[in-house]
Amino acid sequence: xxxxxxxxxxxxxxxxxxxxxxxQTGKSSSNGALSSSAAEKVYVAPGEQDEYYAFLSGGYSGxxxxxxxxxxxxxxxxxxxxxxxxxxxxxSEETKPMLNTSFGFVPWDDAHHxxxxxxxxxxxxxxxxxxxNNTPRIARISLSTFExxxxxxxxxxxxxxxxxxxxxxxxxVVAGTRFSVPVPQRDMPINEYxxxxxxxLSFISVAPDNGRLNLEFQVLMPGFxxxxxxxxxxxxxxxxxxxxxxxxxxxxxxxxxxxxxxxDFIAAINWKKIEEYVKxxxxxxxxANYAHNxxxxxxxxxxxxxxxxxxxxxxxxxxxAVFFLPTPKSPHGCDVDPTGQYIIGNGKLSADxxxxxxxxxIAAIEGEKxxxxxxxxxxxxxEDVLAGTVKSGGLGPLHTEFDANGxxxxxxxxxxxxxxxxxxxxxxxxxxxxxYSVGHLMIPGGNSRxxxxxxxxxxxxxxxxxxxxxxxEMEHSAQIYDISGEKMELIYDFPTHGEPxxxxxxxxxxxxxxxxxxxRLSENKHEFATISPNDARVERxxxxxxxxxxxxxxxxxxxxxxxxxxxxxxxxxxxxHEQDFxxxxxxxxxxxNTSELLVMPGQTKTSIWEPKQVGVWPFYxxxxxxxxxxxxxxxxxxxxxxxxIELSWSLGE
Ligand code: K7E
Ligand code: CUA
Numbered sequence: 304x305x306x307x308x309x310x311x312x313x314x315x316x317x318x319x320x321x322x323x324x325x326x327q328t329g330k331s332s333s334n335g336a337l338s339s340s341a342a343e344k345v346y347v348a349p350g351e352q353d354e355y356y357a358f359l360s361g362g363y364s365g366x367x368x369x370x371x372x373x374x375x376x377x378x379x380x381x382x383x384x385x386x387x388x389x390x391x392x393x394x395s396e397e398t399k400p401m402l403n404t405s406f407g408f409v410p411w412d413d414a415h416h417x418x419x420x421x422x423x424x425x426x427x428x429x430x431x432x433x434x435x436n437n438t439p440r441i442a443r444i445s446l447s448t449f450e451x452x453x454x455x456x457x458x459x460x461x462x463x464x465x466x467x468x469x470x471x472x473x474x475x476v477v478a479g480t481r482f483s484v485p486v487p488q489r490d491m492p493i494n495e496y497x498x499x500x501x502x503x504l505s506f507i508s509v510a511p512d513n514g515r516l517n518l519e520f521q522v523l524m525p526g527f528x529x530x531x532x533x534x535x536x537x538x539x540x541x542x543x544x545x546x547x548x549x550x551x552x553x554x555x556x557x558x559x560x561x562x563x564x565x566x567d568f569i570a571a572i573n574w575k576k577i578e579e580y581v582k583x584x585x586x587x588x589x590x591a592n593y594a595h596n597x598x599x600x601x602x603x604x605x606x607x608x609x610x611x612x613x614x615x616x617x618x619x620x621x622x623x624a625v626f627f628l629p630t631p632k633s634p635h636g637c638d639v640d641p642t643g644q645y646i647i648g649n650g651k652l653s654a655d656x657x658x659x660x661x662x663x664x665i666a667a668i669e670g671e672k673x674x675x676x677x678x679x680x681x682x683x684x685x686e687d688v689l690a691g692t693v694k695s696g697g698l699g700p701l702h703t704e705f706d707a708n709g710x711x712x713x714x715x716x717x718x719x720x721x722x723x724x725x726x727x728x729x730x731x732x733x734x735x736x737x738x739y740s741v742g743h744l745m746i747p748g749g750n751s752r753x754x755x756x757x758x759x760x761x762x763x764x765x766x767x768x769x770x771x772x773x774x775x776e777m778e779h780s781a782q783i784y785d786i787s788g789e790k791m792e793l794i795y796d797f798p799t800h801g802e803p804x805x806x807x808x809x810x811x812x813x814x815x816x817x818x819x820x821x822x823r824l825s826e827n828k829h830e831f832a833t834i835s836p837n838d839a840r841v842e843r844x845x846x847x848x849x850x851x852x853x854x855x856x857x858x859x860x861x862x863x864x865x866x867x868x869x870x871x872x873x874x875x876x877x878x879x880h881e882q883d884f885x886x887x888x889x890x891x892x893x894x895x896n897t898s899e900l901l902v903m904p905g906q907t908k909t910s911i912w913e914p915k916q917v918g919v920w921p922f923y924x925x926x927x928x929x930x931x932x933x934x935x936x937x938x939x940x941x942x943x944x945x946x947x948i949e950l951s952w953s954l955g956e
Contacts, residue, residue, distance in 0.1 A: 341794040344785055347374040352815070355747045355808050357760060358417045358431055359781070361385075362802025365412045367433055367444065372747070372758055372808060373783055375797030383442045383451050384412030384435045388898035392451075395900055396874070396909040397829075398598070403607035404438050404456050405592045413437045415804040416467055416531075419446070420509070424471035424536045424641075424752030428813040430514050432467040432476045439463030441478050441507060443514050447819045448600065455516045456593035458613050459486045459503040459523075465532040465545050465637075469509070471752065475574065476516070477534070478505040479545050483526035483552075486615075487589065497552040500526035503615075504545065506574055515597070520581050520614045522572060522625070525678040526552050528561070529570070531636050531702075536752050537643035539661045541575035544646050546630065546637040550677070561633065562652065566685065568627035568677075569637060569648045571664060576624040577616055585621065586614045601828040603906050619679035626668060627677060628659050629685040636702035636743075640711065640726055641752050645690055649700035649713065656700055656713060658729070660690035691729040695722050701742060702805075704749035706756030706786060714741040714761065721761055721784065723791060735791045737782055739765040746786070747808030755810060759784045759791070762803045769796055779803060820884040822905030829907035831876035836860045841952050848873045848950070854888040854902065855880040856929040859922070862937035866950035869914055869943060875900075875922075878907040889925025892939065899925045914941040 347353055353371030361368055365385030369378045386393030386402070393402050393410050402410050412435030420429045430452075431444045439457035444450065457463055457478050465479030483500035485491055491499070502524040508517045527547040535542035550567045553560030580586070591613040598605040618625040631650030634657075638647045646659040667687040674684045699717030706712070709726050719740050723733040741763050747755040761784065766777040778798040784791040824834060833839050833851040839860040842849045848871050853860045859877075867873060877890050881904040891899035895912045902908045914920065924935035942948045 341792065345373040345375065345783065345795040347371065347376070352811060354811055355755070355758070356811055356814055357745065357747070357806055357808040358419070359762065359799055359803040359806040360414045360417050360433060361800060362415065362804055363413050364801025365414050365435070366801065367414065367417055367431070368800050368803075369449065370797075372760065373795065375781070375783060375795055377800070379449060380800060381444055381449055381451065383433055383444065384414055384440065384454070386410040386898075389901065391898050391900040391908060391910070394898040394910070396911065397604040400605040400607040401451060401454055401596045401598060403596055404440070404594045405458070405609070406438060409438045411437075412440060415464060417805060417807045418467055418469050418476070418750065419807045419809055420473040421469060421471050421751055422473070424540070426748055426751055426753070426809045426813060427473075428809060428817075429473075430509075431807060432469060434463050434466035434478060436463050436481075439478065439480070441467045441476055441516065443476075443509070443516060445600075446814050447817050449818070450598070452514065452598045452600070453516055454594075454596045455507060455518060456595070457503075457505050457518070458591040458593040459484070459501070459521060459615075460505065465504075465529045468532050468534055468750075470534045470543070470574070471536045471540050473509045473511070475506045475508055475519070477532060477543055478507060479529035479532050480504070481528050481530060483528065486523060487591075493554055496526060496554040498526070500552070502527055502529050504529060504572065506577075516595070518593075518610070518613060520577065520586055520616050522577060522616045522618055524570065524618060524625075525680070527567070530634070533637050533639045533750065535639060535643050535661065536641065539639065539643035541573060542661075543572045543574050544637050544639060545570040545572065546634040546648050548633040565632060566629040567632055567634060568682070569630045569634065569646060569659065571626045571628060573624045577621055580621045580624070581614060581616065586616045588612050589615050600822070601826055603822070603827065603829045603908065623668070625680050626664070627680055627682045628664065628688050629674075629682065630657055630659075631655070636700075638703040640705050641707070641754055643752075645726055647703045647711070647713075649703070651699060651701070653700070654695060654698060656693035656695055656703070656724075658690045658693065659688045663690065664688045691727075693724050693729045693731065695724070695731060697722050697734070702744060704744050704746045704759065705754050706746055706749070707754045708756065712744060712746065712759055712786070714744050716740050716742065716764070721759065721791065723786070733790045735784060735793055737761045737763055738769055738780065738796070739763055739767060743803075743805045745806035745808055747810065750807070755808075757785070757787050759786050760806060760808070762799065762806065764802075766798075770798060821882055822903060824878075824880060824882060824905040827878065827905055827907060829876075829878070831874070831909060832907040833876070833878040836880070836954070839954060841866075841950050843950055846871050850875045852877045853880050854878070854890075854924070854935075856886070857924075857931040857935045859924070859935065859937045860954050861952035863953040864937070864950075865940040865952070866948045867914060867939050867941050868946055869917060869941060871914060873912045873914065873939075875910045875912065876907060877902050877910070879904050881905075886928055887926045888928055888935070890922065891925050892922035893920045901926060914939070917941055917943055
């Protein structure tokens with residue numbers, strides 16, 4: 304009887320959940336997928352590989368996750384802004400500098416928008432960029448090592464959200480501030496925000512040969528919120544577009560006070576013009592303090608440098624460079640179609656999508672048909688720049704992505720759906736529910752001149768009943784739709800990690816052949832590398848002890864170390880001598896106040912241990928590397944602080 308009662312309550316609970324989502328009820332609508340050949344479309348047989356890579360932002364995990372499409376299998380989590388014990392990123396001495404900022408060591412961030420590097424507007428697969436929202440930063444990740452190679456902090460910014468989008472030859476990775484703030488930061492009353500705060504839009508150049516980032520200039524815009532952005536491409540290459548909200552410049556009760564104006568703006572920035580202005584000596588140098596962190600693949604080490612100056616540009620001093628396009632209130636996404644002609648800004652509170660025309664914008668600028676100005680920046684007339692309106696019938700439009708056939712796909716958060724519509728005719732072609740409350744969506748190459756357009760991945764904010772419950776906290780859900788036909792077909796659900804916002808995807812063949820398999824030991828330039836096991840040794844320098852250790856299946860050299868004392872600071876510098884694909888070794892020692900290390904073939908990594916207790920303490924390899932992995936171990940003898948036991952070690956040969 305008791306059992307039966309529980310069963311009834313459980314059923315009730317489920318139906319309440321279903322009702323609670325306020326969206327389409329899941330089960331019935333997804334049956335459509337089951338009745339078709341959906342299973343075949345996503346099935347990647349054992350031993351086979353996926354057709355596309357998909358890189359999903361990790362949101363509040365601070366990282367970037369790599370998936371396969373169409374299988375939805377997760378291949379890797381790439382640590383970017385967050386410490387990651389799985390590899391020791393942010394814990395090893397070599398990677399700690401990557402997380403340095405002007406606020407000190409910041410081991411976390413909120414990562415939103417990955418974007419793959421491009422050449423001539425097409426994905427080139429060299430690097431992927433992603434923004435840290437909270438402590439404004441931009442990261443560059445190598446797409447051959449799949450490791451974070453560089454992180455640059457963005458000064459004068461706060462809530463680095465309209466970021467990190469790249470121009471079509473990867474000239475710049477662009478970062479815009481969501482919050483306007485006092486520039487430079489200073490102690491002032493918050494209610495003096497209006498007219499005094501600034502919104503910095505930062506243009507960070509990317510060196511074509513090695514990808515090195517440099518903050519070239521910041522455009523100091525009026526104190527609005529700059530929400531999202533995308534580059535012009537093709538005909539509009541040279542421009543960048545940013546959605547704004549809170550053009551009211553309110554600073555409290557924002558949900559009311561920042562929705563007063565009927566229209567906010569899309570800011571159109573002619574960055575080529577500003578670049579020219581800056582190259583001719585324009586702009587004002589301003590003192591600043593921001594970290595620039597670079598990881599070197601040969602020393603396997605990151606270094607952090609503090610930069611002390613930034614070049615700022617007052618937009619009113621560069622005539623013809625910045626304009627405002629009125630857009631229905633509080634737009635979120637700002638998307639540009641593959642031809643570069645259409646700029647889409649969706650008022651979050653409106654049902655219709657607003658599409659601006661680049662050609663019309665240029666004509667209006669040339670005709671100087673302005674409708675007033677805001678802080679000296681000309682405002683164009685809404686009707687003059689409007690290309691068309693999509694009567695979507697949906698609620699809460701957020702983001703738009705494109706296929707290769709002139710179609711656009713827009714997500715609707717409130718009505719939980721993806722709507723497919725035609726560029727130019729603005730007619731709605733299809734709509735499919737998402738489960739539930741979709742944010743961004745991604746088509747491989749969908750943010751370039753050449754979308755691949757076979758699948759769209761919808762990234763949902765609410766999971767509810769899609770998977771077996773795992774307590775109050777569940778992973779977010781993503782859904783794959785086949786978009787090769789006229790109508791979209793939902794073919795798969797898969798869980799994601801953290802909170803994916805945007806994603807970027809590309810064909811597997813662009814990356815897989817050049818994915819690095821090992822680091823060459825002969826190219827290892829780490830200052831504490833142990834290139835030959837004969838060089839393995841232990842050196843004392845006062846209370847610091849450096850252990851030069853090598854690893855190869857299945858032993859550490861040295862494996863027994865004596866003469867360490869309580870109060871020492873012990874550095875284990877571990878070099879992995881393997882030169883085979885996929886043979887990492889790990890290292891961990893009892894009681895260390897950090898994570899294990901995972902050392903890739905040919906790499907050197909360092910872990911600190913501060914022994915606090917006398918005894919004989921074991922260390923071991925954490926990665927099951929061979930049949931004799933369990934034998935891959937050693938001991939450190941720790942003596943009292945005043946002991947005079949000499950350093951000694953066994954080479955285990
Ligand atoms: Cu819409 Cu950060 Cu691009 Cu989330 S953002 S969904
Ligand atoms: Cu090396 Cu296990």
